[in-house]
């Protein structure tokens with residue numbers, strides 16, 4: 001197999017590694033952001049529960065005060081009632097006392113409601129406080145991990161890009177430009193193996209003559225159907241190949257039918 005073909009196969013595998021590493025580099029912060037967002041949501045829920053609990057306790061305190069005030073009022077009214085001179089006055093005092101007692105009943109009912117509401121709130125707050133402390137630790141550890149992994153990946157990426165530049169320098173410019181055009185345009189691979197007598201990218205059967213030419217491995221051929229660079233099942237070796245670089249004009253020309 002001519003060196004250009006070997007190089008372009010290696011270039012594609014290198015590009016796959018570069019793309020995979022780039023995906024990892026960009027995925028890590030996204031995953032971390034998701035974790036942090038989930039933590040934020042839980043913190044906000046805890047704050048809302050805390051605020052509701054505080055409001056609940058405040059209202060209960062106010063009601064306690066109201067009940068006390070009503071009780072004081074009742075005891076005063078009872079004293080005044082003893083001094084009532086007429087039945088009318090007596091009934092008027094009694095009416096006021098009844099009203100105060102009703103107010104006390106209402107306040108007591110509301111206190112019960114508030115107590116019922118506060119139970120799950122304080123349970124949630126207690127649970128969330130414990131869980132959040134753990135979760136914060138976890139997020140911090142995750143941040144450290146992402147930072148370290150990103151650094152490693154970034155170094156790896158720089159190294160892969162350096163390898164790529166060296167490889168491109170060795171590759172026939174015409175083959176490289178064909179490869180680049182295919183790589184940017186196509187969704188599938190730019191370089192594909194011929195499996196049996198089919199192109200593994202588009203799965204079309206090759207013409208017998210074309211397949212014979214391809215098997216020789218002495219030029220860079222492109223699939224007559226999908227136009228990707230095709231090669232005949234070579235063992236991919238990373239050996240130093242000293243074979244002469246083929247003439248630029250022979251490369252990357254789509255084979256004619």
Ligand SMILES: [Zn+2]
Nearest residue numbers: 199202223226
């Ligand atoms: Zn094809």
